[in-house]
Amino acid sequence: MIRDPELINQLVDTIARFVRERLIPNEARLAEEDAVPPEILAEMKEMGLFGLSIPEEYGGLGLTMEEEALVAMEIGKTSPAFRSVFGTNNGIGAQGILIDGTDEQKAKYVPRLATGEILSSFCLTEPDSGSDAASLRTTAVRDGDHYILNGTKRYITNGPEADLFTVMARTDPNNKGAGGISAFIVEGNTLG
Ligand SMILES: Cc1cc2nc3c(=O)[nH]c(=O)nc-3n(C[C@H](O)[C@H](O)[C@H](O)COP(=O)(O)OP(=O)(O)OC[C@H]3O[C@@H](n4cnc5c(N)ncnc54)[C@H](O)[C@@H]3O)c2cc1C
Numbered sequence: 656m657i658r659d660p661e662l663i664n665q666l667v668d669t670i671a672r673f674v675r676e677r678l679i680p681n682e683a684r685l686a687e688e689d690a691v692p693p694e695i696l697a698e699m700k701e702m703g704l705f706g707l708s709i710p711e712e713y714g715g716l717g718l719t720m721e722e723e724a725l726v727a728m729e730i731g732k733t734s735p736a737f738r739s740v741f742g743t744n745n746g747i748g749a750q751g752i753l754i755d756g757t758d759e760q761k762a763k764y765v766p767r768l769a770t771g772e773i774l775s776s777f778c779l780t781e782p783d784s785g786s787d788a789a790s791l792r793t794t795a796v797r798d799g800d801h802y803i804l805n806g807t808k809r810y811i812t813n814g815p816e817a818d819l820f821t822v823m824a825r826t827d828p829n830n831k832g833a834g835g836i837s838a839f840i841v842e843g844n845t846l847g
Pocket residue numbers: 776777778779780784785786787809810811812813
């Protein structure tokens with residue numbers, strides 16, 4: 656659904672210009688340095704790209720699916736690595752917290768995801784668990800008032816840079832399917 660055609664056209668035009676004038680000319684540098692240049696990252700934050708589809712009440716732009724698709728088609732005209740860096744905050748990095756988090760978790764993390772102050776990551780895939788995600792082996796065992804997580808993840812977008820991780824781990828060893836798995840919010844500075 657397009658809520659305000661004039662407004663979304665303005666946004667899409669702005670992003671198209673950003674892709675043409677700032678991202679495409681920096682593609683070679685991105686590949687060479689294997690990182691999004693810091694000034695580009697700052698411009699992305701300034702433009703609100705980290706909160707495109709995060710609800711307005713948490714400081715995002717609250718784009719609808721159709722509006723986001725129009726934006727994605729413009730961003731798709733340059734290296735996917737540029738989209739990846741802010742796409743995760745909008746999608747798998749924030750959506751789990753928005754859908755199933757407590758009000759306290761939403762208030763604590765989502766506004767900072769929307770501005771790009773923190774980078775997020777979604778940790779489901781493991782060396783022996785890809786398409787069949789419910790077979791994952793990472794465990795989470797309660798120890799007093801906290802959990803101890805053990806396991807290995809791979810192919811995790813933003814893994815080396817993220818400040819906040821949604822980690823899927825098995826909390827019920829007797830349930831080998833999806834029902835035995837829980838999602839944990841793990842801050843990047845957590846010990847271990
Ligand atoms: C760019 C990129 C970013 C990613 N980011 C993330 C991330 O942020 N977080 C995260 O958790 N994961 C991430 N992943 C991992 C992604 O979710 C997995 O790659 C995906 O789930 C597939 O798992 P796999 O690579 O182990 O392949 P496999 O599951 O081993 O599949 C290999 C091939 O076998 C086929 N296949 C599998 N099972 C069957 C079956 N039963 N019948 C027939 N064919 C089958 C598949 O279609 C595929 O072609 C990312 C992957 C990529 C490439």
